[in-house]
Amino acid sequence: MPTLSFRTVASRAGLYILFLAGLMQAVLMVDARHPVAADFSETSLTEITQAALLFLCTVLMLIIRQRVGVLRNVSLLLAAFFAISLVRENDLWLDTYLFDGAWEWLVVLMALPALLSVLRSRRAFLEEFSLIANSLGFGLFAGGFLTTYVFSRLYGRSELWHALMGDHYLRIVKDAAEEITELTGYSLLLFASVELLLLARRLRDRRLLEAG
Template sequence: MSNPIIKQVILFLTLAACAAFAAGTLILDVVIFKDQVKEISATEIIQEAFLFITAALFFIESRRHKAWRGAYILTAGFFGCMLIRELDGLFDLIYFGSWCYFASLLAIYSLCWAAMTPKTMMNGLYALVEEEAFPIMLFGLVIILVFSRVMGIHQIWQAAVGGDNVRLVKNLVEEGIELFGYTLCLVAAIRMRIKNKLVA
């Protein structure tokens, strides 16, 4: 699409839809299902599904683009580690905190693969950061790794809300923001996949 105004309008509408989707999922959890965004909730399940799809898309791309394979496996491993962290409740059934070991194994595998093919790692990283959708992914990661953590600080909501609802409000804010970030990362990965498929 050559018209930059139309492109930016479409981008705005896409980002707005991502934000509305995250808020709508919270409404589904709290108003319809009447749960408190616990480990098994629509919000958590969608987060995990989006992370799985994002990681899978980069892994698929690593198979299709040999020249960029190292970077794509590294990226797939990164999102895979985030998925394992989100599934910590499941891994706790093995024993508490065991998710760390599984995430570490995946991280080591991804790093070793990238280190063994340094040219495909660097070429892939250059290609990745030059993607039109990369800023969307970067923004999503800032939301997940920084903004949601800051907004999830217990003391903020203890001071603002107090009483028995502190935990619920904290979870709503933190998980809703995280879902928005995961949605942005998935949208960026899909846009990259479509572009790569068109130019392949």
């Protein structure tokens, strides 16, 4: 598998750090210092950015599958995963403006075809997975997944924040902690998607060289 130099990894890490720093500054200026009160509702910058990051992740996976033409099964499964997460993040709007339970139907409609396709090509999927298992992209994906779908849920439990703040419990503090943690996780997933796209391009170029 194509490897990365220390200089390349360090430069990308610097860009990712700058991205996170800018993101947190924006959250501070817009949501935390909201003119009326701190706002981490469905219309907050934090929530909108979460949706935007998931959308970008989905697009990057589709580019890998359709344009780069390698890791087709892995990218399909990840595209479905990101798209489902995007739908779940916007469940309130879908239930309000479409119909109650709309997001659940959309999840089923996206998940089933992707899973069936990967199951039919499971041998190719496992071969592709072996190409990314030790990559920077997969490491970032694992970190983002654990941060967003495991840690943020545990960290955002009301019981924890009631225990920490006691009689001074403020719901906005709990919401801010949970939503910002999720935003961090989604950022890691975006970084993972970028790295997987770059890896896919390197794999494609190597195959073209070998074929030539």
